[in-house]
Amino acid sequence: QATAQAEAEGWSAAWAQAAAGTPFAGQSPEPEGTGRMLDLLDRLRETHASLAGLTDRIGKMEANVARFRAAAASVLAALDLPEGAPWEPVLTRLRHAGQVEAERARLAAELAAEEAAQAEDRRQEEANRRRLAELGAELGWAEGSDLGLHVQNACRAAVLRQEIAALGDLEDPGGEDEAALTARAADLAAELDLCRERAEEHHAALVEARRRVEAVGGDDQVARIEAERANLLHGLREEARAHVAGRFGLAALETALRRYRDSHRSAMLARASEAFRELSRGAYRGLAAQPDGGQEVLVALPEAGGARLATELSKGTRFQLYLALRIAGYHELAKSRPMVPFVADDIMETFDDDRAAAAFALLAGMSRAGQVIYLTHHRHLCEIARAACPQARLMELDP
Numbered sequence: 001q002a003t004a005q006a007e008a009e010g011w012s013a014a015w016a017q018a019a020a021g022t023p024f025a026g027q028s029p030e031p032e033g034t035g036r037m038l039d040l041l042d043r044l045r046e047t048h049a050s051l052a053g054l055t056d057r058i059g060k061m062e063a064n065v066a067r068f069r070a071a072a073a074s075v076l077a078a079l080d081l082p083e084g085a086p087w088e089p090v091l092t093r094l095r096h097a098g099q100v101e102a103e104r105a106r107l108a109a110e111l112a113a114e115e116a117a118q119a120e121d122r123r124q125e126e127a128n129r130r131r132l133a134e135l136g137a138e139l140g141w142a143e144g145s146d147l148g149l150h151v152q153n154a155c156r157a158a159v160l161r162q163e164i165a166a167l168g169d170l171e172d173p174g175g176e177d178e179a180a181l182t183a184r185a186a187d188l189a190a191e192l193d194l195c196r197e198r199a200e201e202h203h204a205a206l207v208e209a210r211r212r213v214e215a216v217g218g219d220d221q222v223a224r225i226e227a228e229r230a231n232l233l234h235g236l237r238e239e240a241r242a243h244v245a246g247r248f249g250l251a252a253l254e255t256a257l258r259r260y261r262d263s264h265r266s267a268m269l270a271r272a273s274e275a276f277r278e279l280s281r282g283a284y285r286g287l288a289a290q291p292d293g294g295q296e297v298l299v300a301l302p303e304a305g306g307a308r309l310a311t312e313l314s315k316g317t318r319f320q321l322y323l324a325l326r327i328a329g330y331h332e333l334a335k336s337r338p339m340v341p342f343v344a345d346d347i348m349e350t351f352d353d354d355r356a357a358a359a360f361a362l363l364a365g366m367s368r369a370g371q372v373i374y375l376t377h378h379r380h381l382c383e384i385a386r387a388a389c390p391q392a393r394l395m396e397l398d399p
Contacts, residue, residue, distance in 0.1 A: 275324035276320060279359055283317075
């Protein structure tokens with residue numbers, strides 16, 4: 001207890017020393033009162049700082065106002081206006097001065113452009129004067145006289161010179177005797193009579209033509225005939241255009257159909273050729289389409305060369321051809337739509353074992369695109385099918 005009392009007294013002495021010269025001097029160091037006093041001092045410090053800032057702003061604003069008043073007074077003095085005059089007339093005069101300055105700049109630019117154009121005109125005038133002097137010197141023109149009249153006289157002189165030169169090129173009849181001249185005069189008289197006769201014939205033809213024109217009459221028959229002719233020609237022109245457009249459209253349609261058939265037939269024909277080659281065990285190398293008049297026919301191509309129609313093939317080979325076409329058609333349809341089951345009922349009766357094995361292998365390829373069902377009552381075909389397609393399901397139907 002004595003130790004605590006000693007520490008308390010020491011703390012009180014330290015507080016009294018620290019509070020000396022402050023508002024806390026001589027006051028009891030109670031925690032609550034001291035805390036409130038510290039809060040008040042913080043608020044006083046903040047208020048003092050805010051007051052200092054406001055005082056500084058007020059001082060700056062007053063300085064700005066003083067500078068503005070001084071500037072306004074100098075402006076009013078420059079404009080010969082009394083001190084304290086309203087500011088709106090000053091702004092009006094300022095806007096007017098700006099407009100006047102802009103107009104002055106525009107007029108200065110126009111003046112500069114006009115002066116440049118005037119200088120260019122003077123240069124052109126000087127150049128024309130020099131060219132005029134050169135032209136006058138070439139024509140022998142004396143400066144001070146009328147140049148236009150001088151040029152007209154020069155042109156007339158040139159024409160006269162050409163006429164004199166043309167007259168000089170004429171044959172001189174002085175070398176001919178009187179008989180020659182008489183003969184020439186007779187020839188010219190005969191030629192004149194012939195020309196007179198032709199003129200009379202042409203005049204008679206002209207009179208006849210005028211008579212025919214006058215015989216037509218003054219009614220509107222000619223106009224109606226001409227209008228009907230124009231209508232007929234217009235109708236023929238429109239029908240011809242429609243006919244030509246139709247012909248071109250038909251030709252374009254036939255071309256499009258032919259291209260479509262070629263594009264779709266090429267893949268299908270290639271697949272059918274490959275299937276037929278496998279079914280025939282290499283006896284035929286494939287199929288081809290040959291033109292026959294306005295259409296095309298399908299022919300088989302033997303390995304030995306040549307081509308055969310379907311009617312020229314044996315029954316078994318024809319069946320192989322038909323099966324190859326069906327297989328190719330099935331694959332072509334499977335590219336664009338879901339397929340229904342493919343059902344075949346003993347179509348290999350004419351096939352030997354090798355061709356039957358090839359056929360089952362092709363049917364196995366079809367089964368990847370859809371269901372394939374083969375019906376038969378030949379048991380040996382079941383063994384061939386199982387060997388060619390191990391995944392095939394063999395089902396026996398009860399009799």
